[in-house]
Amino acid sequence: MGTSSADTARYDRFVADLFGVMAYGELSAFERLSSDARYSPTLHxxxxxGRIAVIEFQHYEIVSAKLAxxxxxxxxxxxxFQAAxxxxxxxxxxxxxxxxxxKAYVVDTVSADFYRMVARYVDAETRDVIEQIQSSEEATAVLRQRLKGALADDPRLASRLALWGRRLLGEAVTQAQRVGYEHAFLSGLLTNAESGANDAAAxxxxxxxxTELAENHSRRMVQLGLSG
Structure with missing residues (x-):
């Protein structure tokens, strides 16, 4: 079945929105990490x-160039997407x-999960941009190891960080849902995946x-030695 011009326009709008929210997410991550670095307990x-902040800004530049x-x-x-x-x-x-x-770890991993899920439905060119943004597993690994080190040094952190992780996930999902509904975000995505996409499908x-985001988050928390 062919795709109508309206469906094509809707999908193109979705891609622009996807890159818009990705760009602002990466720019915000750069600003947040740059600020947080000042309060680090050691120069290391x-x-x-600081290095992870640089990676986030590089991601912003990749998406910015694609939008251009x-x-x-x-x-x-x-x-x-700025307000959300x-x-x-x-x-x-x-x-x-x-x-x-x-927070840096949860936002990094949950965002990567979300982009990975979205990549199942998009065209090859858009998927390539998503894969470039996901390519910095180095940053995720560094955050994971530093968290493990902090928990090993002070096991009393475990209950507090586990609770904090759950709150971060809940807030992230709530905001993602709000963005999705306010901007008809996911219905635009489904236009590329199947004909007859509607609000119920979205x-x-x-x-x-x-559900998948929550399961992945829980598994990662267990790997850190925290309850999901």
Whole structure:
């Protein structure tokens, strides 16, 4: 079955929105990590977070360049998502450096999970951009090892960081759902996956993605020695 011009326009809008929210997410991550690095307990930790901040900005530049190639202004693409992303960060202000470290890890891994899920439904060119953003497993591994080290040094952190991790996941999912519904985000994605996509299909996709995100998060927390 062919794809109508309306469906094509809807999918193109989805791709621009996807890159817009990705760009602002990466820019925000750069700003957050750059700020958090100042409160690191050691100079080594400061350098670690600084390096990860640089990687996030490189990701922003990749997405920004892709938007430019599509003829979309990066600021115009990011603006519709600024309020939601900023609201998430306002509601999840870390109390100390350890909570900052956990937040960086959770946001990094949950975002990667979400992009990986979205990549199942998009065209090859869009998938290639997503894969470039996901390619920095180095940053994830560094955050994971530093968290394990902190927990080994002070086991009393475990219950607090486990609770903090669950809150971060809940806030992230809530904001993702809000963005999805307010911007008809996932229905645009489904246009590329199947004909006859509708709001009910989008809601079902949200439920499926949410379940998978929660399961992956729980597994990672157990790997850190925390309850999911």
């Amino acid at each position: 930790d400061r350098a670690v977070l 190639a599509m003829g979309v202004d990066v600021e115009d693409a990011m603006l519709p 992303v900023d609201h998430f960060h306002e509601r999840t202000r870390p109390a100390d450096w350890y909570e900052s470290l956990m 809601r079902e996709l949200v439920r499926s993605l949410t």
